[in-house]
Amino acid sequence: MSPGRAAALALGLGALQAFAFAPWSLPALQIACVAGLALLLGRAATPRQGAALGLAFGFGWLAHGVWWLYISMHSHGGMPGALAAAAVAALSAALSLYLAGAMALAVRLRSGRVGRDVPVFAALWLLAELARALIFTGFPWAASGYAHLEGPGAALAPWVGVYGIGAWAAALGALLAAVLRGGARLRHGLAAALLGLAPLALPQDFTRPAGTLRVALLQTAVPQGEKFSPALQPAVLQWLMARLADSPADLVVAPETALPLLPQDLPPGLWAALSEAFAPGGPAGGKAALLGLPLTRLEADGRLAYTNSVAGFSAALPPASGPLPPGAAEPAPPYRYDKHHLVPFGEFIPPGFRWFVDLMRMPLGDFGRGPIVAPSLAVAGQRIGPNICYEDLFGEELAARYVGRGDAPTVLVNLSNLAWFDGSRALDQHREISRMRSLELQRPMLRATNTGATVALDHRGRLLDALPHGERGVLQVQVEGREGLTPYTRWAGRWGLAPLAGLAGLTVLALGAWRRPRRG
Template sequence: MPDIDAYVARLAARPRVRVIVLLAAGAIAALGQAPFLIWAATLAGLLVAFLFWRHSRSPRASALQGWLFGLGYFTVTMSWLVNPFFVEPERHGWMAPFALLGMAGGLALLWALGWGVARWLVGGGRLGWLIWPAGLAAAELLRGALFTGFPWGGPGLAWIDTSYAQMASLVGVVGLSWLTALLAAVVVTACVRRNWSSVLGAIGLVLLIAFASGLSIAVTPPKGDITLRLIQPNAPQHQKWDPDHAEGFVRRQLELTATPPEGALPNLIIWPETSVPYLMRHAQLLFPLIAEAADGPPVLMGIQRAEELRYFNSMVQVNADGIAQPVYDKHHLVPFGEYVPLGDAMARIGIRAFAAQYGQGYSAGPGPVVLDLGALGKVLPLICYEAVFPRDIRNAPERPDWILQITNDAWFGDFSGPQQHLIQARFRAIEFGLPVIRVANTGISAAIDAHGRVIKSLPLGQSGYLDVIRPDAGPVTPYARVGDWPLFLLLIGVAGWGAWTRRRF
């Protein structure tokens, strides 16, 4: 390993080689994300990244390395981002590469900041193996909060199909990302110093944690007698709002709703996000037809509604009498996708083109709510990408019995985007010990148990329905109680230790 370390030092001194290697390492690390889920690739990419970071000579050089690695990582991870621009390719297709590279480069800036600060804290000391992972984790915490946050595609997500994923119930996804980077840094440092016992100890500890985490998973079928029907119409985005096709998709959902079950009658029927392509006030004649198709159980569905000039991305409940009432308005909106930041503020100085209060985009609902559905339990509704934010679940007024996510993943294409979205929902189940029911327009609709396992699902690009027994909730997890605060305090402690050591030496 010392020879390899010297070889890396020579490579790191060659700018062009350094750029190529770090971009490639980032792209390889991204193969840990869905649909590939090669966790070893994420670990290998981080090993290379830390090897190069050790040989950076200044915070500025370290920051550049972090940006290059992040650019490669997020370009591959976020490749699905080009799909919305090809819904109307003749108008927006030209923007796709600029949007992808702009997003990847912007997210990579946070990793650059974390790596640069980590190098400054280390100085000439020997604590790089501890401070570099802390810099990455701090950048991930910041990424989840800055400008309303976008914690999509963190390295910790690569562990979803391993026992190691259950650690998220203690430390969350960002904590898993920190542990992954820490493992890479410890292995590299121990090998460079020829401390083989430390290498074996680190690997053994990871295996022990994975084994212990796996013991917490009980392989039992979901209990209870609550049956849910999930409706997946499979409406392509370029046709969803087309008047020539919209009515057909509504009819398809009515037919799927009315299909006799093979087993128990459903207690609740759920349609996906914006499943009715009309404003709520224009769909009054449709609600009795939905109630008739359901033949008894209520229907939860996504629809757009308006209050004067404000529009909301909403969930409504249609009861057996055919009367619909709003039950939830999406509160965590997508910047530039569902609203323009500061749009309402600009309206005060006469610029109304971006103001939600004048009908330009959606307005946000008041916040998380927990719906009491009586015998069906208490449910926390989430619409689309709200499921990627653990803090929105922690901010709920009370602990629900289950989580419901309705979404329209047709925007994300039919490859990596919807699958990555599903992985995030599975981690919310692990973090909070709650089952997640996911109903998607084009897929992947699924019932997820409190350990993040998919009990039953409908694949991408297929219309149909899924009758599932709602899994039971597990005990309250440590992460549900305290969130990322222990990790935040740990990172503060590591930074303080690094600063003290730097000053001392």
Template sequence: MLHWMTRPGWPGNLLALLAGAISPLAFAPFDIWPLAVLSIGLLYLVLRELRPAQAALRGWCYGFGTFAAGTSWVYVSIHDYGAASPALASLLTLGFVAGLGLFFALMSAVWARWVRRSEAPLADALAFAALWLLQEVFRGWFLTGFPWLYAGYSQLSGPLAGLAPVGGVWLISFVLALSAALIVNLEALRPHRSRYFAGLALLLAPWLAGLALQDRAWTQPAGKPLTVAAVQGNVEQNMKWDPQQLNAQLALYRDLSFSARQVDLLVWPETAIPVLRDMAQGYIGVMDRFARDRQSALITGVPLRQANDAGELRYYNAIIGIGDSQGTYLKQKLVPFGEYVPLQDMLRGLIAFFDLPMSDFARGPANQSPLLAKGYRIAPFICYEVVYPEFAATLAADSDILLTVSNDAWFGRSIGPLQHLQMAQMRALESGRWMIRATNNGVTVVIDPYGRVQQWLPQFEQGVLYGEATPMQGLTPYLQWRIWPLALLCALLLGWALLAGRMAKTL
């Protein structure tokens, strides 16, 4: 009955496309987490009998469906704020989505060519889960990476959330892929009693462990809660870099802060000061004195220029601390086209999208120190940086509180900001630390160490969010070991599959 799904042809390709298209419904703002298992299970099912080239096409259909449905907000950025025509914005978005689909095409081709073990359903499921994770890791690294819509994020409110402090979003993704493949293969395992029960145990154990570990405290308070005020200016993106709007924006953040309650931490979003730091020294000095008078730490985003190690004067997207805080952090993970233009000698000047304001930032150096505020270490993330699990874990391990500032106006009223928030919540859960998230137009929140939003300021509203964040100490297993134990396991599983497949061909 299911043979039409697994054989070559457009019916199976269409099913793969639909399977990918439903996967974003497992993520924010929909959060129908069982669809993650269903989506991956359908892909696994329709790859069972294909040759490598056929599998590549089917995998691409799945990836295209996933990103067309889940990252269509790219069109908003290109059309609404990149001044591209609807036709050109559609074409660029289509190219972007089609390119991302190639990651699943590559995974599927490798699966069909070297890894698949149809004669051993249990080993086959394990190898598929390992390859799925390898695809996510590769996608988060290749050409600076696009670590969006990792399967594990779907479980932030699901039964597997308790695994995040143990192995991060990676472990949850692995378990989801393994579970999906095991469900498909259970019927094939049924004639072999011992293998069937082994498969059933392997299927149920991670879910039971995830439930058992929910709300487990992996870290401990390092001090009393700090009072927090996060300012959301709600400045429209088309006004953000308008020189005629500069004074109005500076006055906006100043006045909102002057009228705010006295708090320990006052946080402004990414580039809240939309002018180079050395051109706003007078304004920054006023805010520094204000924060010192209140015994507050004020942390804000501001672009700056300084010489790099080669002595070249470069521009950086930065966070600075003033008042009862100190330190400067230079953004390391830059957004292509938004903050730098790949192949800029070829692309700049072609269309307005390749000449966006502030699209010539340089990458900050690695191994920067955390910010200090009220005597505590603050791990800073600027916008896109919070979506990189391993990068974030490095900074989180050397901190007491997490802080991310962003300007999500680029997403418009799409689902992008809520997906971005979900990934920030996962970083808090993985590290067992409070996170303060200050954005230009939402979503501004305070997140507890279990990844739950405690205070929320609605999108597209101007205001100040008040809350508390407790400094935490100790390391979760994930912060201690990162991805390496799981990576070793996946390498062994894939090596085992490759070796077994080669041996089978020689016998």
């Protein structure tokens, strides 16, 4: 097979792998696509050909997996269609460079011995995924482990997390490729079967029940193009206020930027009415509320920063105190969470890319960052840990909230607005990302979103209930909080992803570079 045909086949395999993720969720397909890539690499004559195969596979995988970014840039951002498509292609190509480098090394270091080549391939795959998750703040959407929320791989989540699952699947794919090539002995086929089924022996609860909580999750269903419409806002705000006040739940959660304006820019009296409703003796009757909105904050250098935030209200909380930022006409919320992990181009502008943002007619700027470890909100005996939209892609950052802290969350809550993507598969993919966090940390995850996916997940990532996409409504659900730590929480909370990177690097050195057979 010519190198050009091999690269075209790798491109197709990468695009096919995107069907392994939500909404289809086909873990066996993901492993089969990796096996196909490994078979192609076995025929690659040079590292350069290996790089081309990795680049093609990665481009097909990501371009198909995150094409919905086009919707936000073109339909809502006003970017010309051709330029928006080019931007998605450029992003996919740039992120595929990590896999290209990894596959070039896989060809360079192969020994022809299955027992060495398979772990080296898996380690290099892991390093490529970690690079995509960490470099330039990271964009780990559609990481390969997310295809394994069903099947044996899911049992690995509380041990090694999503990237460890991806490495396991890569090892299994490479081992299957060796078997399919026919050069592997029977024991390698048995090893593939054992590797595929081994995680089934691992599932267990590392956490324990910590009481229950009644929750109401609000789905506002406001189209992104109308979110800032003066004509629509009064009706939406009226609906929100009514739901916040009349729900029988212990906690009511409204989505990210449910209030799209700063407190001082809301209709007169609304912020005061909200504060009074949740004050001691107020009509909210002792319940608590979380709702997303922009806030301002004075930085240490005296600069005023805007933040993508969650405001919390509860009669059990003392009123907020301290100086208000300049221009603030209303008191600060009793509880506040500021988003820490910001979205590149959406919430902060990387240096040198102002021209790109100017092409999109979006009100974007550099937001202020909150602390990586934020306090929890105490509600009815539970401790609520908010996170906003994109933040739940970073399980190691959520795990950091559990290390040496007495107020670590018993329940996680994600507030999102995915109306930017108009009902695309991004909504289902984000739901599956939240499922992975539930499995890794063994905590229930509640999702309150603007247009979907508004869902409640238990500590095993099982769906408790959900609202249909795009419909305004309230999801009433009772969840069980959890105490205790999984192995993943313990190591990722202390050291982040460094242990996985170190293990992968040592594997490559020990089995690849140091023990590589002489050539020529």
